[in-house]
Amino acid sequence: MSQSERAPCSPASQGRAAPPRAMAWRRRRTAWLRFWREYRRNRAGVVGLAGLMLFVLLALAAPLLVDPAQLSLTGAPGTPYQPPSARFPLGTDNFGRSLLDLVIWGSRVSLTVGFLATLVSVTLGSLVGILAGHFRGWTATVLMRITDWFLVLPTLVLAIALAAVLSRSTLTVIVAIGVTAWPTTARLVRAQTLAVEARPYIERAKALGGGHGHIMLRHVLPNVMPLVLAQTTLLVANSIITESTLAFLGLGDPTTVSWGAILQDAREAGAISAGVWWYLIPPGLAIALVALTFTLCGRALEGVLNPKLRERR
Amino acid sequence: MSAPPRPHTERAAAPPRRRQWRPRAGTLRYIGGRLLSSAVSLLAVMVTGFFLFRILPGDPVLAMTRGRAVTVEQLAQLRREFGLDQPLPQQFLDYCLGVLRLDMGMSYQYRAPVSELIGARLWPTVLLVGTATVLAAILGLWLGTRAAWRRGSATDRLNTGLALTLWSVPTFWLGLLLIAALATGIGPMPGLFPPGGMMTPGTTGTLAVAVDVAHHMVLPVTTMVAVVYAQYLMIMRSSLLDELGGDYLVTARAKGLRNDLVLRRHAVPNALLPTVTLIFLNLGQVVAGTILVETVFSWPGLGTLFYEALKVPDLPLVQGLFIVFSASVIVMNLFADLVYPVLDPRVRP
DSSP: OHHHHHGGGSGGGSSOSSOHHHHHHHHHHHHHHHHHHHHHTOHHHHHHHHHHHHHHHHHHHHHHHOOGGGGSSTTOOSOTTOOSOSSSTTOBOTTSOBHHHHHHHHHHHHHHHHHHHHHHHHHHHHHHHHHHHHSOTHHHHHHHHHHHHHHHSOHHHHHHHHHHHSOSSHHHHHHHHHHHSOHHHHHHHHHHHHHHHTSHHHHHHHHTTOOHHHIIIIIIHHHHHHHHHHHHHHHHHHHHHHHHHHHHTTOSOTTSOOHHHHHHHHHHTTTTTTTOHHHHHHHHHHHHHHHHHHHHHHHHHHHHHOHHHHHHO | OOOOOOOOSOOOSSOOOGGGOOOOHHHHHHHHHHHHHHHHHHHHHHHHHHIIIIITTSSHHHHHTTTSOOOHHHHHHHHHHTTTTSOHHHHHHHHHHHHHTTOOOBOTTTOSBHHHHHHHHHHHHHHHHHHHHHHHHHHHHHHHHHHHHTTTSHHHHHHHHHHHHHHHSOHHHHHHHHIIIIISOOTTSOOOSOSSOSSOTTOOSHHHHHHHHHHHHHHHHHHHHHHHHHHHHHHHHHHHHHHHTOHHHHHHHHTTOOHHHIIIIIIHHHHHHHHHHHHHHTHHHHHHHHHHHHHHHTOTTHHHHHHHHHHTTOHHHHHHHHHHHHHHHHHHHHHHHHHHHHHOGGGOO
16 A cells, blocks of 8 residues: 555656546555455455444444433333343343343444544554654654653553543543553554655655655655554554453443443342353453454454565465 | 564574673663663652642542532541642652652551552462463463464464454453353352452461462463463564574574474574563553452452552552552563563673
8 A cells, every 4th residue: 555655756657648646546546456455365354354344333323223211220121130032132131121232332332432542542653653753863762752651651550540530431431541552553653654764755855845744744644554554453452442441440431331331230230140141241242352353454454564474474 | 672683693502601791881881771761760650640640630639539428627637638738849749758768648448558558468469460470471482382383274373363362352351251150150060269359268277278379369360361371472473483584493404403492492592582571561461450350359469459449539549559550560671671681692782
């Protein structure tokens, strides 16, 4: 993909009859097809992608499948602890709510937090990484010292501390995860930025009078993006697990349904020692499956985008 | 972390002799630099602790008494008790001096010094984390080596798949499942292990206590190992795969060494070095794992204390534990930095 982004700048693309914009699009399309061909070769990645789409569709379609009124404690349709049956395919919880409905509804919070927290951390990480890679000298030193320091701190402990002192809401969880998860991205982006900036076309852009902003946005960023994408998919898996962990520790929004919160309810209600397995297995399995699909996609992307890894397989 | 240079020459199989390694000016400078940077990190942890728990919550006393009926006098009394009626710079100074003297204030919930509470709960955590880390490292390194050596084989695919799956599973859920399956018992199978705690009350005698604690440790340690070993496996696998391209392995084979010897004496020692550092660097995640595992299994350690403090929230205690957890990770990293040159002659300053 990085080939295509570079294309408009390379001398080979000049002096042809076709308008440059159309040609750029054509190149982009072939690069995309090449990327997809390469990705498709990784069977685990394709499985992960399919699973991912399924989960996203489920979360989007949740309001069609589930009546939110039945998820409140008072509107519960069944009696407590009913084992799986035709009416409640995954049984009911200690309030008589359908677990299938809870798990479907929980996917919304888990995926939202996963995506948004990743967005926050990837944006922060890319910003710090590109700045630290582009401006050498003391800016880079200071930024990298901060990054290294965050890298050393136990992420979850910091996230828990943040979530504990701020008010209980989904936004807090997103901020707590986003603010603590960015350093790995920053390191990765900085390394890639340094590699990109050593290429001759950056020198050409500088010679033509490109400023810092132009070089960082138009030349470095497009070349860094593919690797960031792979990192992002891996980060989403982490964020979803962290979200469920925070919810399980009682630090999530108490009014929303999320997979971690369901597990916390199960534990507090004593469902584990009572042997109510249908209360315990579905939410955890959902977390694990979503995290696994993201991990599989991320590894497949990494394999396609990082030639060093590609040879190894 | 900078990766060590790739070896292109064959390294002596025998461990490097100690006599060759004398403290020189360069070594001393290296150690001094590491110590200094760790000290700066610790200082930063201290400042973050203050920022997180004194400034970010607005009024810490209001945060702690949230949802409880307290009078204005009680609030004022609490503020005085925690020194919150002082101006902020004075608070910061008192706090810093306190932390340096290992005095982290009084717990709101237990009405006891935070450092005392932490000291009392430290050893169970060290026991749990130590056992789990050692077991996970052995298992992960061994399986990672096998996976890399036979890459692409069924063993490799099985190991990598299992590791990825376990890596995706939330720690606490795995713990809950183990309790449900092995402590509560399924159907006719009785509970094999206790569902929580560290020992049965009333056990006496050194041997009996040791056996009882070991019995209680099985499930928590299994949970932690399952979550942590996967990472070590993946690191060892990729590290060994990096080494497998090395010319020195061709040399070793050309000399007529058996495959097994090439692996054991040549490839593994080189692959082990980056892995060891990464194991130390990943201790932050082990700390996170402890909090969850201890909470799920009611193990009377720092993790459970953290969870109990969070529920109140008992901010002085949370703050103290935050500092202890972060400091332990920094100290472990320092340890890794100092041990690494001893293990690996290539990075000696």
